Amino acid sequence: MRTPLGRVRGLGSAKEGTGHFWHQRLTGAALAVLAILFVFLVIVLAGKPYPEVVAALANPFVALLMILMIGTGVWHMKLGMQIIIEDYLHGGLKIVALVANMFFAVAVGVATILAFLKISFGG
Amino acid sequence: MSNAEAKKSRPLSPHLQVYRWPITMTVSILQRVTGGALYFGTLLLAWWAIAAAAGPGPFSYVSWVFGSWIGLLVLFGYTWALMQHLLGGIRHFVWDFGAGFSKSSRDNLSWANIIGSAVLTILIWVVALAIR
Numbered sequence: 001m002r003t004p005l006g007r008v009r010g011l012g013s014a015k016e017g018t019g020h021f022w023h024q025r026l027t028g029a030a031l032a033v034l035a036i037l038f039v040f041l042v043i044v045l046a047g048k049p050y051p052e053v054v055a056a057l058a059n060p061f062v063a064l065l066m067i068l069m070i071g072t073g074v075w076h077m078k079l080g081m082q083i084i085i086e087d088y089l090h091g092g093l094k095i096v097a098l099v100a101n102m103f104f105a106v107a108v109g110v111a112t113i114l115a116f117l118k119i120s121f122g123g
Numbered sequence: 124m125s126n127a128e129a130k131k132s133r134p135l136s137p138h139l140q141v142y143r144w145p146i147t148m149t150v151s152i153l154q155r156v157t158g159g160a161l162y163f164g165t166l167l168l169a170w171w172a173i174a175a176a177a178g179p180g181p182f183s184y185v186s187w188v189f190g191s192w193i194g195l196l197v198l199f200g201y202t203w204a205l206m207q208h209l210l211g212g213i214r215h216f217v218w219d220f221g222a223g224f225s226k227s228s229r230d231n232l233s234w235a236n237i238i239g240s241a242v243l244t245i246l247i248w249v250v251a252l253a254i255r
Contacts, residue, residue, distance in 0.1 A: 025219065028212045035209055039202075043251040047190075050179045057175060070168070077162045084159060112169040115176035 020079060027076035034069040041065070054119055063120045067113050074109035078102060146233040153237075154211040157204040164201050202247055207240035 011017040041062065045053050056062055078101055085097045167189075174185040188194045214232045217223045223232050 025216070029216070032209055032212060035205060039205070039247060043247065043254070046251050047186075047255045050175075050182050053182070054175060057172075066172070070165075070172075073165060077158070077165060080158045081162050084155065108165055108169050112165075112172045115169075115172040118176040119172075 020082070024076065024079045027072045027079070030072045031069070031076055034065065034072060037065055038069050057116065057119045058122065060120070063116050066116045070109055070112045070116070074105040078105035081105075145230075146237075147229050150211060150214070150233040150236050153207055154215075157208040157211070160200075160204045161208055164204065167197070167201065199244070199248065203240060203244040206243040206247075207236065210236045210239045210243075 008015075041056070045056055048056075057066065081101045082098060085094060085101060089097050171185055171189070174181040189198060214223075214236050217232060223229065
């Protein structure tokens with residue numbers, strides 16, 4: 001049971017309150033850890049032959065790291081690019097850019113996750 | 124006084140060029156620029172992953188591109204952008220908690236961001252090339 005005032009308090013005109021800001025921080029904190037692990041992985045795999053790279057990426061812990069990183073990463077970058085678009089573009093162009101931003105983030109995220117799943121399941 | 128002259132002689136609000144350039148401004152701009160670069164740089168990660176999933180042929184092609192001098196240059200820039208943005212994010216976390224807002228702390232955090240990202244980038248490449 002919430003009063004109408006309680007429901008809208010702190011949400012502002014966009015009706016989502018500090019959601020954007022908070023998700024940017026949350027994904028940023030997760031990425032700080034995931035990106036460092038990713039850099040270690042790349043250092044280890046740099047210049048290695050194909051079978052070794054695929055075997056490493058098929059390891060469940062490595063696959064989990066990569067999928068978490070790309071999922072969190074595209075979310076974080078979608079939020080960040082949204083701010084840049086809202087700062088510099090206006091009117092119809094802004095709407096088009098915001099939609100393109102969403103499509104780009106989801107397409108890159110899903111395609112890359114699919115690639116890691118394919119490697120994981122040996123396909 | 125004509126209308127045009129009156130407009131000309133009105134005081135203007137100070138803009139960017141009248142201030143001494145603070146280092147906090149540099150790291151703020153770098154945070155946005157590196158964020159934008161990493162946005163499109165994700166395509167490199169996607170390309171690498173998709174090539175690895177596609178098979179040895181596509182993977183060796185991607186490895187060849189990344190191993191070329193221009194590929195290495197782009198990856199070096201990617202590494203720096205990632206480190207600069209990562210440390211910049213930590214700098215923002217410090218400020219989000221309301222700490223480090225004194226004049227000297229602001230400047231120190233900003234310089235630590237710039238110097239730290241350069242040092243980490245070089246360190247990563249030295250280690251990566253050494254164990255290769």
